[in-house]
Amino acid sequence: MPLKALAFNSTLKPSTASEASSTGKLLELIAEEFKNHDVEFEAIRLADHDIKPGVTSDEGEGDAWPHIRQKVLQANILLIGTPIWLGQPSSVCKRALERMDAFLEEMDDGRMVSYGKVAAVAVVGNEDGAHHVSAEVYQALNDVGFTIPANAVAYWVGEAMGSTNFVDLKQTPEPVRTMISMLARNTAHLATLLKNSQYPSEQR
Amino acid sequence: MPLKALAFNSTLKPSTASEASSTGKLLELIAEEFKNHDVEFEAIRLADHDIKPGVTSDEGEGDAWPHIRQKVLQANILLIGTPIWLGQPSSVCKRALERMDAFLEEMDDGRMVSYGKVAAVAVVGNEDGAHHVSAEVYQALNDVGFTIPANAVAYWVGEAMGSTNFVDLKQTPEPVRTMISMLARNTAHLATLLKNSQYPSEQR
Amino acid sequence: MPLKALAFNSTLKPSTASEASSTGKLLELIAEEFKNHDVEFEAIRLADHDIKPGVTSDEGEGDAWPHIRQKVLQANILLIGTPIWLGQPSSVCKRALERMDAFLEEMDDGRMVSYGKVAAVAVVGNEDGAHHVSAEVYQALNDVGFTIPANAVAYWVGEAMGSTNFVDLKQTPEPVRTMISMLARNTAHLATLLKNSQYPSEQR
Amino acid sequence: MPLKALAFNSTLKPSTASEASSTGKLLELIAEEFKNHDVEFEAIRLADHDIKPGVTSDEGEGDAWPHIRQKVLQANILLIGTPIWLGQPSSVCKRALERMDAFLEEMDDGRMVSYGKVAAVAVVGNEDGAHHVSAEVYQALNDVGFTIPANAVAYWVGEAMGSTNFVDLKQTPEPVRTMISMLARNTAHLATLLKNSQYPSEQR
Numbered sequence: 174m175p176l177k178a179l180a181f182n183s184t185l186k187p188s189t190a191s192e193a194s195s196t197g198k199l200l201e202l203i204a205e206e207f208k209n210h211d212v213e214f215e216a217i218r219l220a221d222h223d224i225k226p227g228v229t230s231d232e233g234e235g236d237a238w239p240h241i242r243q244k245v246l247q248a249n250i251l252l253i254g255t256p257i258w259l260g261q262p263s264s265v266c267k268r269a270l271e272r273m274d275a276f277l278e279e280m281d282d283g284r285m286v287s288y289g290k291v292a293a294v295a296v297v298g299n300e301d302g303a304h305h306v307s308a309e310v311y312q313a314l315n316d317v318g319f320t321i322p323a324n325a326v327a328y329w330v331g332e333a334m335g336s337t338n339f340v341d342l343k344q345t346p347e348p349v350r351t352m353i354s355m356l357a358r359n360t361a362h363l364a365t366l367l368k369n370s371q372y373p374s375e376q377r
Numbered sequence: 378m379p380l381k382a383l384a385f386n387s388t389l390k391p392s393t394a395s396e397a398s399s400t401g402k403l404l405e406l407i408a409e410e411f412k413n414h415d416v417e418f419e420a421i422r423l424a425d426h427d428i429k430p431g432v433t434s435d436e437g438e439g440d441a442w443p444h445i446r447q448k449v450l451q452a453n454i455l456l457i458g459t460p461i462w463l464g465q466p467s468s469v470c471k472r473a474l475e476r477m478d479a480f481l482e483e484m485d486d487g488r489m490v491s492y493g494k495v496a497a498v499a500v501v502g503n504e505d506g507a508h509h510v511s512a513e514v515y516q517a518l519n520d521v522g523f524t525i526p527a528n529a530v531a532y533w534v535g536e537a538m539g540s541t542n543f544v545d546l547k548q549t550p551e552p553v554r555t556m557i558s559m560l561a562r563n564t565a566h567l568a569t570l571l572k573n574s575q576y577p578s579e580q581r
Numbered sequence: 582m583p584l585k586a587l588a589f590n591s592t593l594k595p596s597t598a599s600e601a602s603s604t605g606k607l608l609e610l611i612a613e614e615f616k617n618h619d620v621e622f623e624a625i626r627l628a629d630h631d632i633k634p635g636v637t638s639d640e641g642e643g644d645a646w647p648h649i650r651q652k653v654l655q656a657n658i659l660l661i662g663t664p665i666w667l668g669q670p671s672s673v674c675k676r677a678l679e680r681m682d683a684f685l686e687e688m689d690d691g692r693m694v695s696y697g698k699v700a701a702v703a704v705v706g707n708e709d710g711a712h713h714v715s716a717e718v719y720q721a722l723n724d725v726g727f728t729i730p731a732n733a734v735a736y737w738v739g740e741a742m743g744s745t746n747f748v749d750l751k752q753t754p755e756p757v758r759t760m761i762s763m764l765a766r767n768t769a770h771l772a773t774l775l776k777n778s779q780y781p782s783e784q785r
Numbered sequence: 786m787p788l789k790a791l792a793f794n795s796t797l798k799p800s801t802a803s804e805a806s807s808t809g810k811l812l813e814l815i816a817e818e819f820k821n822h823d824v825e826f827e828a829i830r831l832a833d834h835d836i837k838p839g840v841t842s843d844e845g846e847g848d849a850w851p852h853i854r855q856k857v858l859q860a861n862i863l864l865i866g867t868p869i870w871l872g873q874p875s876s877v878c879k880r881a882l883e884r885m886d887a888f889l890e891e892m893d894d895g896r897m898v899s900y901g902k903v904a905a906v907a908v909v910g911n912e913d914g915a916h917h918v919s920a921e922v923y924q925a926l927n928d929v930g931f932t933i934p935a936n937a938v939a940y941w942v943g944e945a946m947g948s949t950n951f952v953d954l955k956q957t958p959e960p961v962r963t964m965i966s967m968l969a970r971n972t973a974h975l976a977t978l979l980k981n982s983q984y985p986s987e988q989r
Contacts, residue, residue: 185430185431185432185475186430220430226389226390226424226467226468226469227389227390228389228462258432258475259474259475259478259516259517259520259521259712260516260517260520260711260712260713260716261471261474261513261517261712262471263430263471263475264430264468264469264472264475265468267465267466267468267471268468270463270465271462271463271467271468274462274463285935285936287935288935301710301711301736301738302712302713303668303709303741304667304668304669304709304713304924305668305710305712305713305716305924307924307927308668308713308923308924309465309920311920311923311924311927311933312463312464312916312920312923312924313463313464315923315933315935316463316916316936316938317463318935318936319935320932320933320934320935320975321932321933322984323897323899323900323901323930323931323932324897324927324928324930325927326927328709328741329740329741330708330709330740330741331741332738332739332743332754333711333736333737333754333756334754334756334757334760335740346740346741346742348741349741349742354987355987358984358985358987359984362982362984362985363932363979363984366978366979366982367975367978370974372934372935372970372971372974372975373970373974375967375970463916464915464917464920489732491731493731504942505914505915505916505940506913506916506917507872507913507945508724508914508917509720509872509914509916509917509920511720511723512716512717512720512872513716515716515719515720515729516713516715516716516719516720519715519719519729519732519733519734520712520732520734522731522732523731524728524729524730524771525719525723525728525729526780527693527695527696527723527726527727527728527780528723528726530723530724532913532945534912534913534944534945535944535945536941536942536944536947536958537915537940537941537942537943537960537961538958538960538961538964539944550944550945550946552945552946553945553946556946558783559783562780562781562783563780566778566780566781567728567775567780570774570775571771571774574770574774576730576731576766576767576770576771577766577770579762579766593838593839593840593883594838594839628838634797634798634875634876635797635798636797636870666840666883666886667883667886667924667925667928667929668924668928669879669921669925671838671883672838672876672877672879672880672882672883673838673876675873675874675875675876676876678871678873678876679797679870679871679875679876682870720871720872721873724871724872725871
């Protein structure tokens, strides 16, 4: 059975927006690379869904999270894609991370339901902020049970105070291609290892 | 004319929730202290309002932000109150910060519309994260033109991995009272100075 | 009496290093701009001095901090200049911030000795990290009593994964010039206000 | 051959200091737990060594880093222990992270020399800051090639504005014991997997 990767596109804009999503573009490039590692890929554009604020797994009527959460549980790899605003991850990204706080209480044989899943990060912005965004996401996801492979981020930002969008670049810069290649390779490798050999439960 | 303080309560729960808001409790204590400095106080519970994701000042039909933004512009002091989740500010807090990204383009006589306004932060959590939350909020608000007085944060968190809520404490701990007193005193002082002597415009 | 600005150059390299300091270059540009606001300027290259690790104001024999600390106390403005390494402020910068932890206990008429002093930040890196660096520095300095004026950071970084040094740019990019101008103008304005009207002490 | 864990104690105080190190105490508890997983343990108190500032692997005469770097390369697990100052990792911790920036250029068969090594974090403070410290360390170490197992941090901090030291607690709080147990178990498991099955090189 192939590995499954689930990606969150945390752009602030729903699919109906006229502008193309730079985050979406980076996720597409990563999806393409995942194919070389036999990883199935699905992306969810979070702004298309009504994810209620909260820290439980179901915030009641109309909450889109329980359905998305099911997809997280079925995936081996969770890829958080987010734009940078004010040097930080988007509020849409934060909303999804927050909902996974519930994993802290959700145990399966003494392990969080997220154990054995591998996380990676894709970040784009007009300028500055990618390292900090990855720091925020790594820590949040590690706290709720995800494992982070070596060099788990692919990002692009322009020069200081720049205004170019990644989606408008004529070609993907070489360093970004390298990061994508490393991200896919390392993520698939580690997800395979953990799929075949889950973390031991407490009782060992 | 007295100073006006506007507070954002960025709890994830709307007012209709059954649990009391710890963030709300801390904001009330600060409101009380602001009275000693003749500062008028208004709190908005953000989760009660449909603030659309985006980085413009009006994201169209149903967007609650334009009305809230007007209140920001009328205030001398903006107090960001937020709970801590996963060691970070709430997604509700992030949403509001993100909307103020628009100030970067909104100039009045060569200054952002936020110039001369003073910002402070109120943070509560079961445990750990307050310093980082204040760092995130300071940087975001400073980028969009706010000024930050000395010791601009009041916070409470419990011991590592604790689960006590601030709102359930029998009395306000002395260090929290001290922080509240400093926050109100310094914020009011600096807001008065800037009200009487706005930052010069570029053309000076 | 003119305002005094003290700048820390937190490059990892001492003055004897062969390479020019990009942080030093940015500080020079800011120094130039401060002249337009009658601000006296002095820069200290921290790596030239043996600042001991610690959180007291004097860590004993051979500690260079007490002398530097005196200069901080005499300044109206503290400008933290730092390179970015791994998306974060330099260890040399962190060392100096850490030493100011001692201000938390050093009171003058009920206020920290840093009260009334204004802080700003200058950041350069080959790439990504400036927003986070400013967040770290704002929070650390605000905790120990400094006030942060609107738009208190000037920075330059190249495109993602870039390797250009600021000191090697043929000319200063326009957005950097704008940031420098705002930083100097706002910092001088706020430092003047606070010099003429110190924060009230607790007893007022 | 058993796994080897190398721990950095990033306290600001050298071994000759009169006070016991809280960071050291937490590292001892983790070392004890590692024994249950057949992990050999060595701790280095960084403040005892003259680690020069820099981002190369050898900063010349008197630099203690090359020797410490050899130990890193021989270890399967790197455990970063640090106190919290101003809500952030210590400057001593930052110095060591900075030195590993050199790994970005040091490739072995197309992989950084750190590939296959697993990192974890131990944090203590009088109060608040552990989540942010772990975020900083995760991001820095992941950037330079380390892998981060699920729940890779063990920490203790007291209530807001507290002044108790971890080393002075009469007994280790239950949540800290749980974190230590998870950290050791997960770290040993993942290090074993990667020891037996290194990340593929680019050429695969």
